[in-house]
Amino acid sequence: MASSDLELLCSHVNEKTGNIKKTLSLRNCGQEPTLKTVLNKIGDEITVANELLNKLELEIQQQEQTNNSLKELCESLEDYKDIEHLKENIPSHLPQVRVTQRWVKGSDLDSEEPNKAVEPGPIKKFPKEQRSIKELPFITSDEFNGVPSYMKSRLTYGQINDSIKEINKAVISKYKILYQRKKSMNFVARNLYHRFINEETKDTKGRYFIMEADIKEFMTLKVDRKFLVILSILRHCQRLSEVGGGGLTPYVITGVLVSF
Template sequence: MAKVETINRENKVQEQGNCGSAMDLISSLLAIGNEQSLRSVVSNLGQELAVCHGLLVEMEAEVQQQEKLRDRLKMIKMSVERQRSEAEHLQENVPPYLPKPTRSCNTGPAVKREEATKAECTKKSKEDATAVKQMPLISPEEFDNIPAYLRGRLRCEQINVVIQEINNAVAAKYKIMHQPLKSMKAPARKLYSRFLEEEIKETRGEFFIMEADIKEFTQLKMDKRCYNILSILRHAQRLREIRCSGFVRYIIC
């Protein structure tokens, strides 16, 4: 009994000491806060503590997210291992009554598939070689965005008629270019020679026509109105011009 009372007295003394030390700390902090020279330091410490608190909150959220991701990965790993185990079991326990694969049933369809794939690729490459680039028509929205000084009194339908005529000219020109030389008649051979002479370094790999082609393959008149429409098409990025040796080549974009 005397021992218990002694312990209680010691605890009370310790509590009084803790209270005294806490009061001393509070008094010290109040004294610091009242000092003008230390107020800025205390304010900076408070701001830094707030920043640290925000970083700790972000780190806690990131840790929680990573824990969720870890749990999901564990579930995926368990599922993959289970499926692999099932696949290995099926491979080791194939029923004996199932038919075994033979050489004929494996190679035959594979060869046919390979031949069909080669034929399809050959057909596609031929189509790509003869494909001709065409200009898309001008939409009403694009027409409205064309500057008024270019449009003038032109209508969207009139511009699209010129686009269709130029597309027809391009198609006619490159139809001749893609023909075998031996199958050409004299007029086509003459045009083919002119097309080759008109090729320059800047037009390699491009589809283009010249004024002579427009006159040859269309009913368009190369007047002021037609040149104005060509300027509109250049503004709308349907074609671009290359000027060389006094001639204009219209590149299809």
């Protein structure tokens, strides 16, 4: 055996012997009354320290969870900043909404119910039997902002354009009946047809218009004070105009001509 190995072995034996001596010494100290009280206090302190360490570990776990939640919140705030940037940089001018036009086949007018609107579809060629139905254009955000506050009341931009959708449905339903062949009309459609013809005047000839009775017939909206305010806004935005005087008032779609 080399001398270095022998020295390591002696050192290890001496270390173990020293630990045994310390253990025996501590055991003997624990038997003395004065030292036993001190050892009990040390044990109590160790127990308290252990409880504090457990609480500290729980607190660290909670802090880690809070930190993870804050990271997720920061990530979501980045998206919110983008939204705020878009909100603060809305273009001052939005493109005008173009007047749309729908083409209805004569055969479709005969086959469908008189009070249903014609659904738009891609048409490459226009058949010989056809009628054009043009719609009321939506108002733009600039136009809505230009409406006086006292006139808008609590109405929103979306509510105005939703009403325009309903008015367009009424216009389409009305003129589908007017374009329909009489021999294919049922009793209800025939009565409506005659009413539409009787409501025609020299002021409305060649123009799209609806009456209050058409609104009640084809629309789900109620003709109440709120709807009358919407009509006032549409007149202000030059979407509708009233012609004639006294009795029944036609609401003409401004700038849109009937194509026969």
